[in-house]
Amino acid sequence: MVIADSYRLVTYMKMAAMTDTRIEDPTPATEAVIDAVTDEPDAGSDVGIELPAADAAVAPNAELGGQTVGNVHCDNAFMIAENVNVHYGDNHAIRDVTLEIGKKQVVALIGPSGCGKSTFLRCLNRMNDTIEVARVTGTITLDGKDIYRKSQDPVALRARVGMVFQKPNPFPKSIYDNVAYGPRIHGLAGDRAELDSIVHSSLERAGLLKEVKDRLEEPGTSLSGGQQQRLCIARTIAVNPEVILMDEPCSALDPIATARIEDLMDELCEDYAIVIVTHSMQQAARVSRRVAYFHLGHLVEVDDTDKVFTNPQHKLTEDYITGRIG
């Protein structure tokens, strides 16, 4: 399920080599050209791999399949997806998506249902591996290393890239055991005291400790929906991941629980890179630093959240955020 055939791999490696050379040894002239084209003053200082970004000066258009507009790059790029394509059997679910995810920021993926945002999210920790017919091509690097390389253990990857799901899914165990599950399987705690402290600090950071500290032995399913979701977040951060993926984490919650989770995201992004899929534009606007708009498998537009919501570059983005499609 990694890179499908050697031909594609070879082609891809050639491509990567070319880009690498360009980045490692940027002549002043090239830099100037890039600057001019992208109309971006600090393009040269980006750590990430430079790809020709779309021309932001181009007038809004409704065409699909062109370059992503806006800016796929960011400071502190930590996870970089390049030319990612996902096929579910014959269904081409993700088309040529390039996106950088930076440390200490929240990236929101928005778009109408079936646009591929969840699929893309699941690529980032290789959850698509569990789907037999899924085929992922392109590269996704985490801290500079391809997560789809042969030697990458998907299990180890998922410990670094944690995931919170749409529906709260606590295990049918006690609250304590739910949080202790990850540290236990990864052997993070040497003894019981250490495990206790991991569990407590995770619950604390998930803002749940106060509510549950006297009932840690009760089943996780006895909590309310919002508490369950925060338990799932505690469970995820107990493994101490570097990136947290959230797949519509609030869609099953009431507004108050949603607000708590959003506050939590604000706090958590101090330590983690967070990617959140959401159907709520308000939520995207509230929690994210950057927004990526997906449409029919294409990444249409990426940019800083305020830019996208105040001044969308692409006609489709504009239509979506003004409620004309979706």
Add this chain to the structure above:
Amino acid sequence: MQSTTLVLLIGLMAVSAFYLGRGRSLACVGGPGKGQALHSLPGYYGYFVAIWCVLPALAVLLLWVMIEPRVVVALVVDSLPASYESYSAGELDLLLNNIQNLASGDVVSVDVDAVLSGAAELFNAHIARSRQLLAVLCLGIAVLGGALAWRRINPELRVRNSVESVIRWFLIAASSIAIFTTIGIVLSVLFEALRFFQKVPISEFLFGTSWSPQTAIRADQVGSSGSFGAVPLFTGTMLITSIAMVVAVPVGLMTAIYLAEYSSTRVRGIAKPLLEVLAGIPTVVYGFFAALTVAPWVRNAGESAGISVASESALAAGLVMGIMIIPLVSSLADDAINAVPSAMRDGALGLGSTRSETMTKVILPAALPGIVGGILLAVSRAIGETMIVVMAAGLSANLTANPFEAVTTVTVQIVTLLVGDQEFDSAKTLAAFALGLMLFVVTLILNVIGLGVVRKYREEYD
């Protein structure tokens, strides 16, 4: 007139009643185009008339057929000469039997005299008259019922409701057949078992350790007093069941885990139907597989290892029974595992668990109640299984826990006690009912617990 002709005739009348009723309903409102003026669809008026035509007639027919023999017999007895009044009930039964046999042309056990042949003729005459009466009565009631219903038809008559309620009662009657049959079977087993417990104390049956059900047929017979301690049968059943479960539970569970979590859809698509084939093999085939293939193999293997193995060892029967139960365990466990929401799976995988960690730490604990329920159902199946043990397990009631020895089971004993001609007043035959009752109670309890556990578990995740 024959009853079948009569029933056919009533059926024909029902069909015509349907069309007549339908036609009248439409005629009431003035033609087929005006159907919406009726309370119900025209067809319902047809059914309404047909039901009134058929049901009363059939009810009378049924009642008549049930009562007729008694009335006729009573009439025949009345006509007998006074000398027969002194007959005992048994003698009278014999006489009536002979009269009926003579009337229908069967063999008679005594010499035919004038009284007998006269009674037989009388019997035939009564039957013939009764049939004529019945035919006239039934057809009359059918016509009358149909006509009355037909006359009642008017656009306001709410026939749909009546027809629906008849349908409802019909369905209730159909579904109660199975229930009443079960109750009947349970009661008959219960009463026969109670008769057994009058002859043999229940404590001896439940706690006695010696099973030898041969009873004396004649008073002067020696050596066959019969002892009915069922403990060796229970332990034999338990022994074979445990061997079966030792085989079936791990294999079935691992099969289910593989199919539910590890296999690709293609493998699953092939393996699952194959497993179901295993479940579809008749138990008698397993039986001779056990008796002719596995038992000699176990014996040879045991001998080469220096263990003496009975040729009808509990091990052979248990092994084959275990194989038979594998599909049951695996399909129930598979259901339980699949019922665990995939969110659990995703959650565990998303935390970086391996497949086996996900399985052992999250899925199996979540699926455990369902799996346990499935195993209980499998145990009850194993306890009640008959054919394999009849063919492969022995008849000697040894009280042993050694799987290499021959043991016998409750089901085997029931079969051997009831096969062939048996008199139904000896403890030997009645013992089968007591055993059956025990078996029924145990499997019922297991099934109730098993199904309860499975259901409770399902509710938890839906």
